[in-house]
Amino acid sequence: MSGAFMGPPWQMDWVDTAxxxxxxxxxxxxxxxxxxxAELVTVEDPYFRGVDNLPDLPEGCRISxxxxxxxxxxxxxxxxxxxxWIHYTFLRRTADPQIVVEEVFWQ
Known part of the structure; x- marks a missing residue:
């Protein structure tokens, strides 16, 4: 491996409670x-949400x-x-970058 930053698809890990x-x-x-x-693990940057870079999130979803x-x-x-809501972080690592879901809530 060259040590270059990896791209999608990202790994996703879940805290046990989430x-x-x-x-x-x-x-x-x-x-x-x-x-x-599915959208988070395939989008180029799970954090950037500019006007021209909106993901194909399901109806009624937004990220900030x-x-x-x-x-x-x-x-x-x-x-x-x-x-x-889903709380998550994106760990930008050269080897094995991943999204970590920390909390899920629905009412």
């Missing part, structure tokens, strides 16, 4: 989360930094028109 929360949701909501996951003062930190994907 995986358990996702697995306990109704099938329709899990399918929506899976569609968000959790804190505007930390644009490279924890991000939130609101889904199901704001009824739920």
């Amino acid at each position: 995986r358990a929360a996702r697995d306990s949701l109704p099938r329709r909501v899990r399918d929506l989360i899976d569609a968000v996951r 930094p959790l804190l505007s003062t930390v644009p490279s930190g924890l991000h939130v994907c609101h889904f199901d028109h704001g009824r739920g």
Whole structure:
């Protein structure tokens, strides 16, 4: 391996509590989360969301930094028109970059 920055598809890892929360949701909501996951692991940059670089997220989903003062930190994907969210970070490493899902919530 040359040590160059790797590109998509990215690996996605789930904190145990986030995986358990996702697995306990109704099938329709899990399918929506899976569609968000599919977009995040294939988009060139899971953080950048400019006007000309919008991903093909499902209807009612949007992504933003959790804190505007930390644009490279924890991000939130609101889904199901704001009824739920996924908190995730993107670890930009030369070897094995990955997205880590830290929390899933839906009401």
